Amino acid sequence: MRTPGNKIFKLLALSFISAFLIFILFEASAYYENLAGKKFQATGDISGVIKEEGQVLIILETDAGERVFIYWDQNTFELLKGVLSSGNRIKAIVKVIEGGVIQGISAQRVARVIDTRKISSSSHRHYAERIYPVDLQTLDLYKKTVKYFNPKLNERDVHRIATSILTYSKIHRIDPKLVVAVIAVESDFNVDARSVKGALGLGQLMPRTAKILKVNPLVIEENIKGTISYLRFCMEQWKEYPYMALPLALASYNAGPSAVAKYGGIPPYLETQSYVNRVMDLYQQLCSR
Incomplete structure (x- = not known):
């Protein structure tokens, strides 16, 4: 039986491709486009x-x-x-x-002028966070997490992966723990992963998606950039459904937004249903640590 919800989802599906292109081209620069x-x-x-x-x-x-x-x-x-x-x-x-x-x-x-008389001992930590925006402790934690999922990675690639996850997550306002969960389920942090359907790299980007995103999926930094950018796009599509936004976004990442729209929710594909559950479970585990 068809429901009003299904009709809404199908109407949304018609605008996905154009919305995706607009999102990629203008998300970061819309503020300055008139200047x-x-x-x-x-x-x-x-x-x-x-x-x-x-x-x-x-x-x-x-x-x-x-x-x-x-x-x-x-x-x-x-x-x-x-x-x-x-x-x-x-x-x-x-x-x-x-x-x-x-x-x-x-x-x-330019030099930083520091008047130590105006900085109390209790505020030194917050001042340091502003002056040194790269949180080395956080970076070290993510490097250890990446290494846990794939012990075979060399230190250089571990650093590249962890740095890219933290940087692009910040740009696209996504919890880096969610990105870790997605990549872990997608590829176990295997930079050379290739699926039978042709998906490539850490985030298992399809070549067509990578082309739209203008990234090379075989390069670590670009694959992660594309993965996070596409994940943000998927999340934006379902933000009107707060209680289901994340599961629907993950289903969209795995099966495509049009499949989610077609079925009015998570598609009845065993692979997609298993994928959503695995990412959600891992994400919850990472958040609890």
């Missing part, structure tokens, strides 16, 4: 450096409390490599280009 051609100065602490093909993404935590994503072409980055390092405090001149993307032009390192 194309404008230049401005940004001062703050670098909390992340992500190297992509032909360019580098710098995550800047500004003094105004804003997180700005600045793209630098490879040549400019190489010239300013000593300045554009994670943890440095910089003053950057940037330009907004078409689509709201922020392009770095120049940067210089």
Whole structure:
């Protein structure tokens, strides 16, 4: 018997592809899309450096409390490599280009002025967290977690995986523990995983999905970037159903949003039902630690 809920889900399915493309293209840059051609100065602490093909993404935590994503072409980055390092405090001149993307032009390192008389002993920890945005304890914990799931990984790949999970989870506002659970169930943290259906890498991205996301699924950082970006997209589709949003998002990640819409919920596929249960169980275990 058809229900009104099923009709709603099917109407939602019609807009998935276009919504997905809009999400990928404009999610990070919508705020600046009307400022194309404008230049401005940004001062703050670098909390992340992500190297992509032909360019580098710098995550800047500004003094105004804003997180700005600045793209630098490879040549400019190489010239300013000593300045554009994670943890440095910089003053950057940037330009907004078409689509709201922020392009770095120049940067210089600036000193931090610390008046210790104004910092009580009880506030030192919070001040340090602002000055050193990379939480080394958290990074170490995630490296140990990654190594637990796949002891065969070398230390370099463990570091790349843990850093990418924490960085992209922060960008897309997703609990990194959920990302760990998804990757663990998808591939057991096998960077070379390949399914019989052609899904690739840590997050088992299908080639077509990876193409839409503009990532290379065979590169660790790009696979994780695509995995988290697609997971966020799936979560956005079902945010109107708070009690079922996460299970529906996981089912969408595994079987596709259109399958979830078609059946008005988690599809009656044993693989998908098992997948959702396994990720949810592991996620709860990770949250309880």
